[in-house]
Amino acid sequence: MLAGKDLALQWRRREALFVVLLFALLVVLVFSFAMGPFFVAPQVTGEARVRELAKLASGVYWIAVAFAGVIAFHRSAEADRAHGAIKALRLAGIDASALYFGKVVSMTVVLGAVCLAMIPLTVAFFGVEAFEVTDALRLIGVALLGVVGLSALGAFVASLATGGGGRESLLSVMALPLMIPLLIAATKCSAPVFASEPLEEDGWFGLLAAFPLLMFGLGVLLFEAVLEE
Amino acid sequence: MSNERRMTTVALIAFSLVMAAVVFVFTRAPIEVEMQEAQKIFYFHVGSAWTMFLAFIVTGIYGIVYLVKRNPRADAIAGASAEVGFVYGTIVLLTGMTWARSAWNTWWNWEPRLTSMLVMWLIYAGYLVFRSSVQGEAKRRFSSVYGILAMVMVPIVYFSIKLWGSLLHPPQDTVRRLDPLMYWGLALGCLTMTAVYLFLMWTRRDLELTADAVRTLRQRVTEERV
Numbered sequence: 001m002l003a004g005k006d007l008a009l010q011w012r013r014r015e016a017l018f019v020v021l022l023f024a025l026l027v028v029l030v031f032s033f034a035m036g037p038f039f040v041a042p043q044v045t046g047e048a049r050v051r052e053l054a055k056l057a058s059g060v061y062w063i064a065v066a067f068a069g070v071i072a073f074h075r076s077a078e079a080d081r082a083h084g085a086i087k088a089l090r091l092a093g094i095d096a097s098a099l100y101f102g103k104v105v106s107m108t109v110v111l112g113a114v115c116l117a118m119i120p121l122t123v124a125f126f127g128v129e130a131f132e133v134t135d136a137l138r139l140i141g142v143a144l145l146g147v148v149g150l151s152a153l154g155a156f157v158a159s160l161a162t163g164g165g166g167r168e169s170l171l172s173v174m175a176l177p178l179m180i181p182l183l184i185a186a187t188k189c190s191a192p193v194f195a196s197e198p199l200e201e202d203g204w205f206g207l208l209a210a211f212p213l214l215m216f217g218l219g220v221l222l223f224e225a226v227l228e229e
Numbered sequence: 230m231s232n233e234r235r236m237t238t239v240a241l242i243a244f245s246l247v248m249a250a251v252v253f254v255f256t257r258a259p260i261e262v263e264m265q266e267a268q269k270i271f272y273f274h275v276g277s278a279w280t281m282f283l284a285f286i287v288t289g290i291y292g293i294v295y296l297v298k299r300n301p302r303a304d305a306i307a308g309a310s311a312e313v314g315f316v317y318g319t320i321v322l323l324t325g326m327t328w329a330r331s332a333w334n335t336w337w338n339w340e341p342r343l344t345s346m347l348v349m350w351l352i353y354a355g356y357l358v359f360r361s362s363v364q365g366e367a368k369r370r371f372s373s374v375y376g377i378l379a380m381v382m383v384p385i386v387y388f389s390i391k392l393w394g395s396l397l398h399p400p401q402d403t404v405r406r407l408d409p410l411m412y413w414g415l416a417l418g419c420l421t422m423t424a425v426y427l428f429l430m431w432t433r434r435d436l437e438l439t440a441d442a443v444r445t446l447r448q449r450v451t452e453e454r455v
Contacts, residue, residue, distance in 0.1 A: 164363035177351040181389035
């Protein structure tokens with residue numbers, strides 16, 4: 001229900017949601033321009049080329065998601081602070097951990113949408129030709145894990161940052177360094193997917209799966225302290 | 230006055246340890262074959278790194294203490310510790326880069342330990358920026374929460390960057406091949422840096438508490454005037 005409230009709010013201001021999406025798209029575009037139209041030297045061909053392109057695509061994909069996430073987290077947390085919405089919900093006797101849960105769910109949906117929309121764009125822009133429909137499904141799986149982790153961290157840090165009256169730049173300074181382990185894990189897991197290869201057995205997937213759980217536990221424990229007035 | 234006395238004692242201990250460490254490291258510790266004198270960085274570098282970890286753990290633990298007891302002193306310690314830890318982190322990064330320059334002929338080579346130091350340094354830079362942007366009770370509560378979050382993230386950052394970097398460089402077990410005199414130098418370096426940390430942290434805590442007291446007094450004065 002709380003997630004529903006959050007999503008309804010986001011939906012009512014969908015032009016702003018569109019901004020998040022557009023921003024993610026622009027990040028991909030800017031990176032494509034920055035690295036030139038030929039991402040990998042023409043001498044590199046065959047499988048090596050696919051792998052190099054997939055690495056780039058995966059990195060840019062997650063950078064875009066993370067940056068778009070910072071914007072989305074900030075918007076959502078600020079909407080809660082404005083007009084004392086959080087206070088009202090707390091007075092209605094709603095648990096802090098329930099609020100946190102709702103926030104994570106709604107952020108997962110928003111970022112999930114961004115992730116989904118970004119898949120065809122990234123594939124097209126970076127020309128990872130080996131990418132197939134089954135890979136898209138695998139990528140959705142990986143992205144879902146990554147997005148839940150990002151949301152669990154982001155929703156938490158955003159309420160901290162906006163609670164202290166901070167602006168968006170403060171949130172990015174606080175959230176991005178904490179996101180680094182998750183971003184490395186997500187990038188490492190997506191690269192083989194973009195190259196249409198099986199995941200490597202090197203522990204990154206474990207980190208990607210464990211991060212949301214850990215963040216979630218911390219969030220449930222500490223969110224109470226963030227919200228009290 | 231007991232506090233002042235304790236501070237003087239700590240200052241004296243820290244000062245004599247610094248002197249002893251400098252003398253020991255530059256006159257007694259053997260000169261390393263490959264790196265020559267540049268290897269002396271090692272004692273202070275590792276000492277600072279160890280103290281930085283200690284400082285960040287103190288920040289996290291006193292964050293928990295503050296959330297449980299709501300004693301402003303606990304938060305003052307957490308904040309002071311983060312600030313001093315950040316300075317130590319800066320020392321670690323700079324000496325680490327100098328080390329990289331003389332050992333591998335490059336200022337930065339994404340060596341996992343150096344990289345995770347950088348990320349931790351950034352996390353606590355975030356802490357300090359955040360802390361300075363909030364006021365009063367909210368500042369204490371929010372920075373405690375962030376301090377705890379950061380403390381939990383530190384080992385994850387460390388682990389993940391080790392995993393990430395191990396693909397580039399095999400981990401080196403330098404400590405096992407140390408000369409016994411180098412061991413002593415290392416221990417002395419760690420001890421010295423810890424003593425200096427305690428002195429700085431306690432001084433910073435007292436400053437924070439004094440600043441808080443002044444702010445409260447000033448507020449009362451303005452209120453009474455109105």
